[in-house]
Amino acid sequence: MTPQPSTAARRIFRRSASWPAAGLCAFACLAASAAGAQGTSAPDRVTREQSARSTAPSAALPDVRKVAEAISDDPTVLPEVEVTDERELQRPVEIELPPDRPVTVINAAAIERRQASTIFDILKDIPGVAVDGGPRASGMKFNLRGFSDNEDVLFKVDGAVKGFEKYRFGSGVFIEPELLKALQVERGPSVTAGSGALGGTVSATTKSASDFLKPGQTFGSEVKYGYNWNSRERLRMVTVYGRPNAHLDLIVSVARRDSDDFRLPDGERLDLTATSSESRFVKASFYATDDLLIELSQTRYTGGPERAPYDATASGAGGFGIVQRSIDDTTTNLSLRYLPPDSWIALRGTLAYETTELADLHLIGQSRICVSPSRLLPAAFRVDRCNDDWRYAIWTGELFNDLRYTLGELRGVLTVGYQGIRNSRDIVRVTSNANTNANNYPGGFNEAQPPGDKVSDALIIENAMTYGAFTLTPGARIDRYHVSAEGQTRTNMIAAGQSPDLRFVKVSPALALTWRIPASDVSLTARYNEAFRPPLVDEYFARGSFASRCAKSTPLDLGPANSPVTAANPLYDPSGIGLPYNAALDLAPANEICGGLYRPQESSNHELTIAWSPQPTSAADGRWQARATWYDIHTRHLLQSISNIGGSVGQPGRERRKGSELEVSYDGLRSFATLAWSQIDGRITNPVAGTDYAIYGVPGDTLSASAGVRGFDGRVEAGLRMRDIGERRASAGTEPTVCSRPGTLFIEGIGRIGTQFGARVFDLFASWRVTPDAVLRLNIDNLTDEVYCLQDGFAGAVGVQAPGRSAKLSLTLRF
Numbered sequence: 001m002t003p004q005p006s007t008a009a010r011r012i013f014r015r016s017a018s019w020p021a022a023g024l025c026a027f028a029c030l031a032a033s034a035a036g037a038q039g040t041s042a043p044d045r046v047t048r049e050q051s052a053r054s055t056a057p058s059a060a061l062p063d064v065r066k067v068a069e070a071i072s073d074d075p076t077v078l079p080e081v082e083v084t085d086e087r088e089l090q091r092p093v094e095i096e097l098p099p100d101r102p103v104t105v106i107n108a109a110a111i112e113r114r115q116a117s118t119i120f121d122i123l124k125d126i127p128g129v130a131v132d133g134g135p136r137a138s139g140m141k142f143n144l145r146g147f148s149d150n151e152d153v154l155f156k157v158d159g160a161v162k163g164f165e166k167y168r169f170g171s172g173v174f175i176e177p178e179l180l181k182a183l184q185v186e187r188g189p190s191v192t193a194g195s196g197a198l199g200g201t202v203s204a205t206t207k208s209a210s211d212f213l214k215p216g217q218t219f220g221s222e223v224k225y226g227y228n229w230n231s232r233e234r235l236r237m238v239t240v241y242g243r244p245n246a247h248l249d250l251i252v253s254v255a256r257r258d259s260d261d262f263r264l265p266d267g268e269r270l271d272l273t274a275t276s277s278e279s280r281f282v283k284a285s286f287y288a289t290d291d292l293l294i295e296l297s298q299t300r301y302t303g304g305p306e307r308a309p310y311d312a313t314a315s316g317a318g319g320f321g322i323v324q325r326s327i328d329d330t331t332t333n334l335s336l337r338y339l340p341p342d343s344w345i346a347l348r349g350t351l352a353y354e355t356t357e358l359a360d361l362h363l364i365g366q367s368r369i370c371v372s373p374s375r376l377l378p379a380a381f382r383v384d385r386c387n388d389d390w391r392y393a394i395w396t397g398e399l400f401n402d403l404r405y406t407l408g409e410l411r412g413v414l415t416v417g418y419q420g421i422r423n424s425r426d427i428v429r430v431t432s433n434a435n436t437n438a439n440n441y442p443g444g445f446n447e448a449q450p451p452g453d454k455v456s457d458a459l460i461i462e463n464a465m466t467y468g469a470f471t472l473t474p475g476a477r478i479d480r481y482h483v484s485a486e487g488q489t490r491t492n493m494i495a496a497g498q499s500p501d502l503r504f505v506k507v508s509p510a511l512a513l514t515w516r517i518p519a520s521d522v523s524l525t526a527r528y529n530e531a532f533r534p535p536l537v538d539e540y541f542a543r544g545s546f547a548s549r550c551a552k553s554t555p556l557d558l559g560p561a562n563s564p565v566t567a568a569n570p571l572y573d574p575s576g577i578g579l580p581y582n583a584a585l586d587l588a589p590a591n592e593i594c595g596g597l598y599r600p601q602e603s604s605n606h607e608l609t610i611a612w613s614p615q616p617t618s619a620a621d622g623r624w625q626a627r628a629t630w631y632d633i634h635t636r637h638l639l640q641s642i643s644n645i646g647g648s649v650g651q652p653g654r655e656r657r658k659g660s661e662l663e664v665s666y667d668g669l670r671s672f673a674t675l676a677w678s679q680i681d682g683r684i685t686n687p688v689a690g691t692d693y694a695i696y697g698v699p700g701d702t703l704s705a706s707a708g709v710r711g712f713d714g715r716v717e718a719g720l721r722m723r724d725i726g727e728r729r730a731s732a733g734t735e736p737t738v739c740s741r742p743g744t745l746f747i748e749g750i751g752r753i754g755t756q757f758g759a760r761v762f763d764l765f766a767s768w769r770v771t772p773d774a775v776l777r778l779n780i781d782n783l784t785d786e787v788y789c790l791q792d793g794f795a796g797a798v799g800v801q802a803p804g805r806s807a808k809l810s811l812t813l814r815f
Contacts, residue, residue, distance in 0.1 A: 095665045095674065097625040099611030100471070100514045100525045102128070102187040102200075104663065108180075108211065113717075113765055115226065115779045115808045116177045117233060117257070119204065124723065125706065127661035127678035128187045130699040132791045135262055135803055136273055138303070138327065139312030141171045143791065144187050145631070146657055146680050146698030147199025151533055154197035157204045158297060158333045160352030161194065161396045161421055165536055169312050172356055172392070174301040174329040176255045176279035178224065178237055181207045187661070188605050188631065189531035191462050191475040191510045192400070194419060196533045198603050198635070206297060208285050209241040209249035212814070218243055226810035230803055231273070233259035235810070249285040254278070265785040265804035272322065277303040291340040296333070303327040310360065310369055311794070321367035323360040323388075330355050349399040355392065362386040370431060386431040388446075395422040400460075412465040415475075419458040425537060426451045426486070445488040448547035452489070452537035455482045462510070473512040480505050481534055485541045489593070492543075496591040502540065506532050506600065521614040527607040532600040535639055543592050545569065549642050550594040553586055571597075573644045587644050597649045598642065603635040622668025629661045638684075645688050657682030657695055669714065673707040693745055696753050697796020700726035708765070718766040723759075725788070730756040731797040739789035740798045756798045759788030773814040781806040 096105035104126050116122045118137040123129045132148045133139035142153045150171050155162050157175060164172020184203040186193060193201040212220055219242035226235035237255040244250065256278045261269040283297035304327055310320035331354040338347040363385050364371045370386035400417035428444035431437055437444075445451075462475030485493055485500040493500040512527040538547065545551035553565065553572040564578050573585035589595070612626040634656050641653025659680040666673045679702075682695040708719020732740040732754025743754035762783040768776045782805050790799035 093623070094667055094672070095625070097611070097613075097627045097663055097665060099523045099613050099627060100512065100609065101527075102607065102609065102627075102629050102631075102661065104185050106183045106185075108182065108207070111177065111180055111183065112777070113767065114177075115765075115777055115810060117228070119173055119175055119177050119180070119183070122177060122180075122183055123185060123202070125674060125676055125704040125721070126185055127663055127676040127702070127704075128659065128680075129185055129678075130702070130791060133312065133794075133799065134790050135270070135800065136275065136308065136312060137174070138169065138308065138325070140173075142173075142199075142202055143699060144185070144199035144202075145633070145659060146682075146695070148697075151196055151536055152199040154194045154201040155204075156194075156201065157299065157331055158206055158295075158352070159203075159335060159350030159396065159398055160331050160333050160354055161394055161423075162331065162354050162356075163394065163423070164356050164358070164390075164392055165425065165538065166358070166390060172329075174277075174303065174327060174356070175204065175299060176237075176257075176277075176281070176301065178235075178255055179206050179253060179279065179281050179299065181205045181211055187629075188527075188607065188633075189508070189510075189529045189603070191477050191508065191529070192415065192417065192460055194421070195456060195458060195477065195479045195506070195508065195531070198531055198533050198601075198633075206281065206283065206299065207251065207253075208283055208295070209243060209251040210285070212239065212241045212251070213243060213249075221815045222812060223815075224810060224812045226808065228259065228806055228808045230806035231259040231262045233257060233275075247287045249287075251281070251283050253281040255281075262803040264801050265782075265787045267804075270800065270803070272307055272309050274306060275303065276306055277301060291338060293337040295335045298330065298332045300331075301327070301329040305359075305361070310362075310367060320369055321362070323362055323367055323369075325361075326359045328355075328357045344403050344405075346402040346404070347399065348402075350396060352394075352396040354394045354396070356390075357392075358390040360388040360390075362388070370429060380435070381433075383431045383433045383436050386429065389428045391426045393424045396420070410465060410467050412463060415460070415462045415464075417460045419456075419460065421454075421456050423454040425453075443488065447489070447492075447543040450489040450537065450541040450543070451486040452541055453482075453484045453486060454534075454537060455484075456480065469516045469518055471512075471514040471516075473510075473514075475510040477508050478505065479508065479532075483534065483537065483540055485595075489541045489543075492591055493541075493593060493595060496589065496593075498589065498591070498593065498595045500541075500595075502596050504534075504600065508532065521612055523611050523613070525607075525609040525611070527605070527609070529605040529607075530603070531605065532602045533639075534600045535594075535598045539598060539639060540595060541593055545592075548592050548594060549640070550588045550597060551592045552588040552590070553581065570643045571649065573647065585644070587647070587649055594642070598639065599637055599651060601635060601637050601639050601651075603633055606632045606634075620669060622666055622671070625663070625665045627661075627663050630659075631661075632656070632658050633682075638686075641686050641689075643688060650688070652688040653684065653686045655682060655684045655695065657698070669710065671707070671709050672717075672719070674705065676702075676704040678702050691747075693747065693753075694729060696729040696731065696747075696750075697791075698728065699791065700728035700756075700758055702726065715769040716767070719764075721763040721765065723761045723763075725761070726758045728756050728758075728791075729753055729796075730792070731795055732756060733798075737798070738787060739801065750795055756789060756791075759786050759802075761786050761788070775812045777808075777810045777812075779806075779808040781808070 092107060092109055094107050094110040106122060111122055114122050120131045120140045128145050130143040132141040132143045141148045144153050147153060150163055150165055155173055182205040187200040189197055190201060212222060222239040224237040235257050239253040241251040258276045260274050261271060262273045264270055280300045283295060286294045288294055305324050307322055308325040310323050333352040335350045362369050362371050364375060372382045397420040400415060403414040405412050427446055427449045429441045429446040430444050456479055458477050458479045460477045464471055464473040481504050483502045490500040508530045510529045512525060514523055514525040516523045542548045549570050551569045553568040565576055565581050569588060571587040576582050576585040607629055609627060609629045614624050616623050636654050637651040638653030638655060641651045657680060662677040664675040680698045684695055685692045703724040706719060706721040708717055710717045731751050732742050734742050734752055740756045741754055742752055745753040747753060764780040764783055766778045770776055785805045788802050790802050792799035
């Protein structure tokens with residue numbers, strides 16, 4: 001008879017919402033349960049024997065009267081003994097540092113302690129991770145090891161790929177942080193995460209009803225109210241959850257945030273930072289059998305309409321002006337976990353559909369993008385308003401199987417899988433002037449922001465083989481890409497004899513070797529990954545000197561006919577500089593669309609990691625984790641280096657960045673602490689152009705430390721957090737500011753590279769569990785009102801001033 005999983009194993013499986021961590025735990029429990037019928041392990045035998053003793057028939061027990069008589073005859077008084085169930089001492093793990101991978105997992109308790117307004121605020125203390133742009137969420141980008149472009153960092157919610165590609169905008173990550181159960185950050189490329197992620201992957205896992213329900217509880221609710229005195233932000237959140245029967249968990253949550261402009265350290269308000277958003281979340285978890293879990297969820301975020309700078313990364317209206325912006329972001333996700341016992345099958349799959357719709361309304365006198373500069377122009381020639389509508393739609397399909405096997409002393413996990421992503425974007429621009437529409441934007445088409453589709457399919461294999469103290473993990477992914485121009489761009493390319501469909505196949509191998517040093521808690525891991533990043537739809541298909549690197553260098557642009565060429569676009573042969581324009585030296589297509597002239601950017605990633613992971617001897621002991629990583633990343637065929645090389649189009653640019661990361665974590669019953677350090681440096685070279693300069697725009701050396709204490713049986717905790725951010729090279733302009741000083745290096749197309757000053761910022765945090773169902777939290781960010789600037793989200797520039805001191809208070813009640 002096939003062994004059945006134990007009740008405990010089924011309960012663990014049913015209450016697990018995140019994979020691989022919880023899924024592996026469930027699989028292990030199922031495996032242990034199944035093995036019990038054939039060969040019982042020591043811990044399992046103890047459990048079985050205790051259970052047998054507690055359920056034995058009464059005839060096997062001693063006569064109660066005889067026991068009582070024996071006790072009364074013996075006057076000996078035994079010493080008092082206190083019995084404690086160690087399971088009550090165990091705390092959920094707040095931070096996880098896998099010893100063999102540059103991955104950091106932040107779980108629910110650490111997320112709640114931060115009281116974050118955005119998902120970006122949660123990640124500040126992870127080494128190698130920074131945030132570009134801000135303080136508006138719409139202008140923020142993840143920065144992993146200095147890679148911050150949207151295409152370099154992959155973001156997922158419950159396995160669904162999310163992303164948004166817009167000039168002078170953030171990562172397009174719109175999700176309420178209160179909905180998150182865990183955040184996983186993987187620095188560097190990964191075989192299983194996805195292609196194109198040279199910087200890494202950020203994966204979010206949303207909460208389920210099981211994260212709220214108490215043992216034996218069927219239905220419940222939670223209400224949360226939060227307030228930020230700096231921006232007068234108000235958070236109101238209501239969550240209802242339940243388990244109507246043994247097979248179904250349900251959760252519904254609504255959260256709303258409203259705020260005024262941020263206050264700076266000098267007391268002034270940072271204009272255009274007020275926000276208004278609403279998040280709605282619903283998830284149903286269906287336990288079809290003991291082995292099969294199916295979850296269906298939808299997350300929706302709406303923001304605005306609100307006044308915002310067109311350049312979401314800027315400190316104000318800037319050179320582009322102000323727009324009225326609205327955002328509507330929806331992700332629908334269907335996932336499954338199938339873990340039958342005694343089987344080679346261990347499936348996990350995701351099918352998701354994500355849409356992001358953004359509307360910018362440009363008005364005369366406010367915006368400088370597509371409206372007239374003055375109302376004095378005649379009505380026939382004046383554009384009073386302009387509407388930009390962006391729509392992204394992303395389909396994600398993933399299916400993986402994790403096969404565990406044993407061959408003698410060799411144990412392994414063979415992972416095979418498929419990933420399919422279809423990313424479609426459409427942009428429409430319509431103005432108030434019919435003639436402008438017909439001449440410049442026919443049918444809403446904007447040649448600088450073309451529509452297009454990007455479709456990728458990948459086959460993935462990874463085999464982790466363990467023999468004694470060593471684990472060897474080879475892997476590879478084969479990606480097939482199809483990028484296509486749509487709408488008027490497609491018509492224009494066909495008319496010019498260019499192919500609107502671009503296809504290529506890339507193979508990305510990986511290899512890792514881990515050595516667990518005998519008689520110690522230390523391990524060493526060496527890793528090697530190859531990865532690539534394809535051009536964006538914009539880079540492939542945009543047209544015009546402002547948006548395309550393949551614009552022609554015509555005499556009209558360069559001056560009178562036969563005048564010397566003093567500057568030229570990238571595809572004009574440099575040998576013609578100083579001579580009259582020569583069309584034979586210009587490799588730019590007639591329609592100025594790059595198309596297939598590009599090749600993907602490629603990188604090789606080398607890492608060495610040493611980790612220390614001692615196991616607590618008892619549940620009352622604190623847990624230590626420590627990990628140090630050194631990496632060396634070589635990137636070639638830089639997309640921005642496309643140029644004319646002796647009559648051929650090439651991308652000679654190269655980049656090398658090196659860095660180190662240190663993480664230390666301690667979590668005990670009465671105290672906790674973390675320490676993080678990161679450093680990045682490197683150079684960018686172009687042998688054809690003869691340039692060689694230090695990399696700029698990456699974060700400065702950063703030290704982050706936090707420490708806290710717990711008391712009154714864990715009901716009260718308080719602590720201090722410090723972040724010391726070093727100076728960094730940045731595009732700093734020509735005049736000194738409160739946050740920067742200019743430098744001497746000038747880079748064409750970027751400007752003058754100077755220095756952005758560092759800062760030391762202190763935060764306080766405290767919480768009090770007033771009752772089992774009421775929690776009060778207080779955070780004070782930027783305790784000393786430090787004046788410093790954020791990192792800009794565009795071209796490595798100096799960002800806006802950071803908010804001043806912020807006191808945040810929240811109250812959470814459960815019913």
